[in-house]
Amino acid sequence: MPLNFKSVYPAEEPEFLSFPSRRSVVHSTQGMIACTQPLAARCGLKILDAGGNAADAAVAVAAALNVTEPSSTGIGGDMFCLWYNAKSKKIEAMNGSGRASAKSTLEAVRKDLGLKDGEAGNVPQNSIHAVTVPGAAAGWVDTVERFGSGKLTLEQILAPAIELAENGFPVSDIASSMWRALEKHLIEASPNYAELLKKGPDGFRGPEPGELFKNKSLAATFRALAKEGKKGFYTGRIAEAIVKVTKDRGAFLGLEDLRDHLERGSEPVDPISYVFKGQGYIKTHGDFVDGSSGQGTNEDNHGLEIWEHPPNGQGIVALMAIGIFESLEETGKIPRFTSADHNSAQYLHAVIESLRIAFADASWWIADPSHSKVPSSTLISKPYLAERAKLFDPLKASSKIYDRGSPAHNHSDTVYFAVTDKEGNGISFINSIFDSFGSGIIPEGTGFVLQNRGASFQLTEGHPNVIAPGKRPYHTIIPAMVTNVHDGSLHSVYGVMGGFMQPQGHVQVLLNTISFKHNPQTALDAPRFCIGAEGIPGDPYERTVFLEEGIGESVCQELREMGHGAKIVKGYGRRVFGRGQLIRAHVEDEVTVYSAGSDPRGDGAAFPG
Numbered sequence: 001m002p003l004n005f006k007s008v009y010p011a012e013e014p015e016f017l018s019f020p021s022r023r024s025v026v027h028s029t030q031g032m033i034a035c036t037q038p039l040a041a042r043c044g045l046k047i048l049d050a051g052g053n054a055a056d057a058a059v060a061v062a063a064a065l066n067v068t069e070p071s072s073t074g075i076g077g078d079m080f081c082l083w084y085n086a087k088s089k090k091i092e093a094m095n096g097s098g099r100a101s102a103k104s105t106l107e108a109v110r111k112d113l114g115l116k117d118g119e120a121g122n123v124p125q126n127s128i129h130a131v132t133v134p135g136a137a138a139g140w141v142d143t144v145e146r147f148g149s150g151k152l153t154l155e156q157i158l159a160p161a162i163e164l165a166e167n168g169f170p171v172s173d174i175a176s177s178m179w180r181a182l183e184k185h186l187i188e189a190s191p192n193y194a195e196l197l198k199k200g201p202d203g204f205r206g207p208e209p210g211e212l213f214k215n216k217s218l219a220a221t222f223r224a225l226a227k228e229g230k231k232g233f234y235t236g237r238i239a240e241a242i243v244k245v246t247k248d249r250g251a252f253l254g255l256e257d258l259r260d261h262l263e264r265g266s267e268p269v270d271p272i273s274y275v276f277k278g279q280g281y282i283k284t285h286g287d288f289v290d291g292s293s294g295q296g297t298n299e300d301n302h303g304l305e306i307w308e309h310p311p312n313g314q315g316i317v318a319l320m321a322i323g324i325f326e327s328l329e330e331t332g333k334i335p336r337f338t339s340a341d342h343n344s345a346q347y348l349h350a351v352i353e354s355l356r357i358a359f360a361d362a363s364w365w366i367a368d369p370s371h372s373k374v375p376s377s378t379l380i381s382k383p384y385l386a387e388r389a390k391l392f393d394p395l396k397a398s399s400k401i402y403d404r405g406s407p408a409h410n411h412s413d414t415v416y417f418a419v420t421d422k423e424g425n426g427i428s429f430i431n432s433i434f435d436s437f438g439s440g441i442i443p444e445g446t447g448f449v450l451q452n453r454g455a456s457f458q459l460t461e462g463h464p465n466v467i468a469p470g471k472r473p474y475h476t477i478i479p480a481m482v483t484n485v486h487d488g489s490l491h492s493v494y495g496v497m498g499g500f501m502q503p504q505g506h507v508q509v510l511l512n513t514i515s516f517k518h519n520p521q522t523a524l525d526a527p528r529f530c531i532g533a534e535g536i537p538g539d540p541y542e543r544t545v546f547l548e549e550g551i552g553e554s555v556c557q558e559l560r561e562m563g564h565g566a567k568i569v570k571g572y573g574r575r576v577f578g579r580g581q582l583i584r585a586h587v588e589d590e591v592t593v594y595s596a597g598s599d600p601r602g603d604g605a606a607f608p609g
Contacts, residue, residue: 031609096139189440
């Protein structure tokens with residue numbers, strides 16, 4: 001029976017705002033770009049207008065974000081992406097993360113850091129051993145070659161970002177705030193700090209909002225990549241600059257490590273997924289099916305398939321949490337939540353505990369699968385998740401979840417963006433340098449910082465994520481997608497950036513759209529929580545839960561009474577809750593309509609193609 005379809009909604013007006021949103025949902029049939037920087041989106045729109053597809057435009061956006069928001073991203077970091085092919089209705093994943101040096105043995109790194117026998121730990125964020133091979137440059141080239149339209153050259157795709165860097169651009173407000181807050185980090189970390197700061201009467205500083213900034217060195221780096229491909233980055237002048245600036249500080253990284261990544265390229269991998277049918281997403285009333293769902297009437301042929309990038313990324317955390325949450329509903333431990341329950345103590349407790357259980361497993365298992373066996377299929381299987389859900393106590397925070405690690409309290413030092421095109425393709429793309437301005441180390445004459453992603457490595461023998469030669473670390477960056485189970489059509493392209501906040505954001509934004517019928521913008525506007533790294537005094541296993549302003553003080557108190565170390569975060573500190581992008585798709589009269597939102601915690605917006 002045909003669906004009684006009216007729109008991608010019904011969307012209900014949320015109570016956390018006095019009006020639906022300070023931003024309207026953006027609609028288009030010609031594609032969409034949702035990202036944190038309007039100037040970067042403009043670069044991507046130029047590529048769409050020139051005949052490129054979503055993958056081509058994504059690389060243009062990634063490069064432009066390096067120019068306009070260098071504290072969060074860049075060619076000196078890593079990338080992951082999920083690609084939805086509209087013709088085949090298949091999703092492909094690509095791992096564009098780099099590896100530790102071939103000389104980075106556990107023994108050598110521990111010795112250099114002065115660790116004693118039996119002493120555990122991680123690679124410090126400010127250690128030169130945290131610098132891993134940048135994977136983004138190869139990832140951009142491979143994205144165009146594997147998923148691009150074939151109509152545009154890499155030189156054409158990178159041209160808008162090169163123009164921005166060469167001629168200068170006015171810096172946006174939040175980007176300026178992050179930039180200026182990290183002046184000291186750049187000055188202390190690199191002798192080449194002047195390449196990413198402005199010279200003033202009192203020394204070097206970050207640019208003010210609206211102030212022009214030029215990065216001719218980065219423009220030259222992009223030109224080398226555009227003209228020579230991966231060789232232009234992983235060999236020659238740029239590679240030599242990377243090796244010199246790191247070796248001067250005692251790194252093990254060598255030219256052979258960069259050549260190795262050139263030869264390997266980015267790895268095509270199989271995405272992982274979980275089919276979610278909970279929270280009343282499908283409503284059947286006799287022969288009528290709610291058209292907003294885009295689903296079929298067959299019980300075995302409905303639901304949403306949530307797609308994530310596999311380990312060494314942490315996307316599996318989001319899938320595990322959503323599966324545990326669904327199991328809690330199936331066993332009657334939580335209800336089907338209604339709009340009145342949004343961000344209530346009962347709802348937040350259920351999501352927080354589901355995530356804590358998922359993080360407990362992930363902190364041990366997530367590692368480079370080429371070095372360690374990662375049982376992904378078991379971890380996201382319904383029987384396993386049902387067993388893990390038994391740890392949940394509906395009345396209090398569980399003290400039985402003894403995690404081997406913990407989600408850290410990370411700020412949003414990553415960029416995530418979503419792109420779709422008029423052909424119906426979509427790409428979920430994330431690019432990161434890990435910490436704010438990464439390592440802070442700038443290879444001379446390149447205009448970019450090197451990431452410090454290796455800080456996620458463990459330094460304990462036997463841990464799956466222990467540092468090893470040529471190994472990729474646990475990765476926080478995760479792109480996501482959603483498809484409709486009944487026909488494989490694209491439902492959403494989305495993600496939330498911000499370290500260990502990312503899977504937490506994925507789950508909250510997804511449930512906002514499913515349980516509470518939020519439109520793409522209000523799903524991102526809604527106040528969020530973040531499980532932090534700070535412990536509750538006297539209890540080393542419980543973690544502080546940061547609540548964003550907009551969640552009531554009474555809810556905060558209820559969570560405290562349940563055993564959560566809850567506290568409300570206001571003002572600029574809200575960046576701990578990440579910044580997301582969401583593009584929702586539906587088909588009407590055989591035309592794909594995109595409806596998009598962009599996080600108000602960032603400088604950007606959603607832009608129609």
